[in-house]
Amino acid sequence: MEEKSKLLTIGQFAALHGINKKTLMWYDEIGLFKPAAVNPENGYRCYSYHQSPILETILLLRELDVSITEIQEFMRHRCAQNMKTLLEEKITDLDLQIMHLQAVRKTLQNHCQSMETLLTMDLSEISIVEKEERCLVTVDIDSETTFEKEVELITAETARYRLGRLHDASYGSMIPVSSLRSGNFDDYTKLFIEIPFLEKKKGIHIQPKGSYIRAFHKGSFDRIPQRYHAIFDFAHRQGLVLSGFSYEKGINETVVDCVDDYIVQIEIPVSFFEA
Numbered sequence: 001m002e003e004k005s006k007l008l009t010i011g012q013f014a015a016l017h018g019i020n021k022k023t024l025m026w027y028d029e030i031g032l033f034k035p036a037a038v039n040p041e042n043g044y045r046c047y048s049y050h051q052s053p054i055l056e057t058i059l060l061l062r063e064l065d066v067s068i069t070e071i072q073e074f075m076r077h078r079c080a081q082n083m084k085t086l087l088e089e090k091i092t093d094l095d096l097q098i099m100h101l102q103a104v105r106k107t108l109q110n111h112c113q114s115m116e117t118l119l120t121m122d123l124s125e126i127s128i129v130e131k132e133e134r135c136l137v138t139v140d141i142d143s144e145t146t147f148e149k150e151v152e153l154i155t156a157e158t159a160r161y162r163l164g165r166l167h168d169a170s171y172g173s174m175i176p177v178s179s180l181r182s183g184n185f186d187d188y189t190k191l192f193i194e195i196p197f198l199e200k201k202k203g204i205h206i207q208p209k210g211s212y213i214r215a216f217h218k219g220s221f222d223r224i225p226q227r228y229h230a231i232f233d234f235a236h237r238q239g240l241v242l243s244g245f246s247y248e249k250g251i252n253e254t255v256v257d258c259v260d261d262y263i264v265q266i267e268i269p270v271s272f273f274e275a
Helices: 012-018 021-029 049-063 068-076 078-118 149-160 175-181 221-239
Strands: 007-009 045-048 127-131 134-140 169-177 191-194 206-207 210-218 241-244 245-250 264-272
Touching: 007 012, 012 021, 012 045, 012 134, 012 245, 045 049, 045 245, 049 068, 049 078, 068 078, 127 264, 134 149, 149 191, 169 175, 175 221, 175 245, 191 241, 210 221, 221 241
Parallel strands: none
Antiparallel strands: 007 045, 127 210, 134 191, 134 206, 169 191, 169 245, 210 264, 241 264, 245 264
16 A cells, blocks of 8 residues: 555556656646646646546547547546446447448458359359348338439438448349339339448338249340340249349449440249149
């Protein structure tokens, strides 16, 4: 206990807390954190070991991006209740940051998976894949919806779900299988936005878990009906029933400039014919 009662130089105290002594000098100048004593002869600042918890509180708040003004206000009215309230606010902020970083990580994983697909894919292949359930935000469109209106709708939903940037989600379009069977290959009825960690709630479209036909189309959209005919032929040979929607999503937009190089991934829920 006697050792802890001794005063430390500003350099020793700064080193103890892993900061620059200029930080302590600044805190002193603005009245945020004063030394325990100042040598009257040379003006050297000295600190007590018992001041450590207070400094660590200040450093913690700074690490949480609490402004100097907020910290000064807190220090003037320091008590357990105010500390609890302040920390609860910062915990909420941290939770939001963590959710955002998790969403960004998920988006990066999706992009990485798309690049892996690009490097290994056979564009002519049609396959069956298993997919987990996904929650999608959708906006309704029709043949009369202009591109400008589509951008407006997407922007509104992006703002509604507080997406800071478009890269926080992936986008695509949906066309009913019934329209495809009728030969209406332009009958897109929805745009979808896949937001990482989106929870089920009213108004959310559920892309069901299960088996999907997956195929790819490269180039002009004028030729996409040919790809759908190939998908129908594949499904017939495999004894598969297509249902719901076809989900189309570009997978190489970030690495191409020409529309002829654009690749669309097509996924459609399927089930097997009952014997």
